[in-house]
Amino acid sequence: MRAAVFGLGYVGSVMTAALADAGHSVVGVDVQPDRVALLAGGGSPVIEPGVPEAIAAGAGAGRITATADVADAIAGADLSFICVGTPPTPDGSLDVSRVEAVCATIGAALADRTGPAHAVVIRSTVMPGTTERCLGILAEASGRAPGDAFTLAVNPEFLREGVGMSDFVSAPFTLIGCREEAWAAPLAELYGFIEAPVAVTSPGVAELLKTVCNAWHATKVSFANEVGRLCGELAVDPHELMRLFVRDERLNLSASYLTPGFAYGGSCLPKDVEALGHLARHLHVELPIIQAVPRSNERHIDRAFAAIEASGCDSIGFLGLSFKAGTDDLRGSPLLTLVQRCLGRGLRVRVYDPNVQVASLVGSNRDYALSLIRRLDDLLVTDPADLGADLYVLGHGTVEMAAAARALPADVTVLDLVRAVEPEELQARYLGLAW
Numbered sequence: 294m295r296a297a298v299f300g301l302g303y304v305g306s307v308m309t310a311a312l313a314d315a316g317h318s319v320v321g322v323d324v325q326p327d328r329v330a331l332l333a334g335g336g337s338p339v340i341e342p343g344v345p346e347a348i349a350a351g352a353g354a355g356r357i358t359a360t361a362d363v364a365d366a367i368a369g370a371d372l373s374f375i376c377v378g379t380p381p382t383p384d385g386s387l388d389v390s391r392v393e394a395v396c397a398t399i400g401a402a403l404a405d406r407t408g409p410a411h412a413v414v415i416r417s418t419v420m421p422g423t424t425e426r427c428l429g430i431l432a433e434a435s436g437r438a439p440g441d442a443f444t445l446a447v448n449p450e451f452l453r454e455g456v457g458m459s460d461f462v463s464a465p466f467t468l469i470g471c472r473e474e475a476w477a478a479p480l481a482e483l484y485g486f487i488e489a490p491v492a493v494t495s496p497g498v499a500e501l502l503k504t505v506c507n508a509w510h511a512t513k514v515s516f517a518n519e520v521g522r523l524c525g526e527l528a529v530d531p532h533e534l535m536r537l538f539v540r541d542e543r544l545n546l547s548a549s550y551l552t553p554g555f556a557y558g559g560s561c562l563p564k565d566v567e568a569l570g571h572l573a574r575h576l577h578v579e580l581p582i583i584q585a586v587p588r589s590n591e592r593h594i595d596r597a598f599a600a601i602e603a604s605g606c607d608s609i610g611f612l613g614l615s616f617k618a619g620t621d622d623l624r625g626s627p628l629l630t631l632v633q634r635c636l637g638r639g640l641r642v643r644v645y646d647p648n649v650q651v652a653s654l655v656g657s658n659r660d661y662a663l664s665l666i667r668r669l670d671d672l673l674v675t676d677p678a679d680l681g682a683d684l685y686v687l688g689h690g691t692v693e694m695a696a697a698a699r700a701l702p703a704d705v706t707v708l709d710l711v712r713a714v715e716p717e718e719l720q721a722r723y724l725g726l727a728w
């Protein structure tokens with residue numbers, strides 16, 4: 294296939310080298326004439342292992358050319374990749390003006406295009422909404438409707454400098470975000486040489502996933518360094534500790550705990566995170582991430598309570614109460630906190646949780662629950678049909694609770710804290726906590 298690559302920095306140069314290496318033809322475009330001249334002569338605009346050799350070979354074989362003329366570049370191309378910079382602005386947002394400017398010039402060049410639609414692909418890192426905006430820019434500049442002269446997809450680049458070539462060809466997956474699934478087809482065909490599954494999703498998911506991944510990587514680095522600083526004050530070897538930490542691939546390095554849902558709770562997580570924060574304060578070590586975790590968790594409970602209040606309902610039925618489905622452990626249960634806050638606002642509350650009976654609660658579990666809600670027994674019902682509420686808070690994602698939500702009539706609302714059901718499964722009105 295033939296691709297035009299706009300922006301001959303790291304991303305564009307690696308892309309040019311890797312596509313040519315795989316046998317595709319590439320024409321590079323940049324606003325910096327020296328970069329265009331360099332590539333045209335078979336030189337690499339960037340220093341990156343493997344790139345100069347692949348560009349020299351590709352140019353020598355006639356598969357790589359370069360131009361500053363946009364119309365020339367896309368004339369015979371099947372796809373255009375936008376790899377221009379998106380630098381930070383003083384307020385911390387991304388400046389996507391270069392991406393938009395390239396879309397405007399590509400659009401203008403597509404005005405009289407005949408034949409199959411030209412596939413425009415955003416490789417630059419952009420924020421949600423950019424792809425939709427660029428679709429409008431392309432349509433306005435070309436005077437053509439999306440899907441006619443052009444399609445648009447966002448295909449974020451995940452490479453790391455220094456190992457860009459190998460990251461490009463051995464990506465964990467190829468992420469393509471587009472409005473119409475068919476718009477991903479030319480890209481999937483071009484990337485046929487990459488042994489990675491193709492994930493087609495909405496533009497918003499693809500756009501945000503890129504920066505969420507980077508935020509996660511940065512969080513991992515900073516978390517490990519916080520552990521290191523704490524270890525340093527305790528004469529504990531941080532490398533030995535983290536070597537063992539990463540050996541737990543069930544809970545530490547896995548998909549566990551990475552599903553957006555309700556707040557964490559229980560008798561261990563809240564207590565131990567607080568204890569670690571306390572230890573750090575005692576040692577005068579600042580651990581901003583670890584010490585902020587309880588606050589982040591509280592904000593999540595606040596969000597659920599705000600949704601209950603905003604519903605305007607004054608009788609609330611809880612489907613689930615314990616901190617985890619299948620147990621009667623109420624210690625640190627964020628659902629119990631929510632119930633308490635509802636009662637504090639004078640709302641009528643009833644609770645169904647098949648594992649919770651006040652008479653069977655013992656020890657610290659009983660003390661904790663009754664310290665928060667003295668008359669808990671009065672709130673509990675033994676059949677979800679007896680909740681008789683206007684708003685149902687779905688707190689446990691069990692089969693039984695999901696079935697109870699599905700049985701609710703159309704004139705009530707379900708606030709789903711755990712995404713146990715999808716809106717179309719319900720007769721009742723659906724509210725997701727953050728979805």
Ligand SMILES: NC(=O)c1ccc[n+]([C@@H]2O[C@H](COP(=O)([O-])OP(=O)(O)OC[C@H]3O[C@@H](n4cnc5c(N)ncnc54)[C@H](O)[C@@H]3O)[C@@H](O)[C@H]2O)c1
Nearest residue numbers: 300301302303304323324376377378379391417418450454
């Ligand atoms: N560098 C990385 O490792 C990396 C990895 C993944 C994603 N990204 C993202 O990819 C994008 C590009 O990053 P980069 O590091 O390659 O940027 P870069 O600054 O190295 O290169 C950008 C190039 O685009 C050119 N350009 C600007 N406006 C242009 C226009 N209108 N037409 C043609 N060319 C134009 C510039 O002259 C420059 O050569 C950014 O959004 C970045 O966040 C970068």
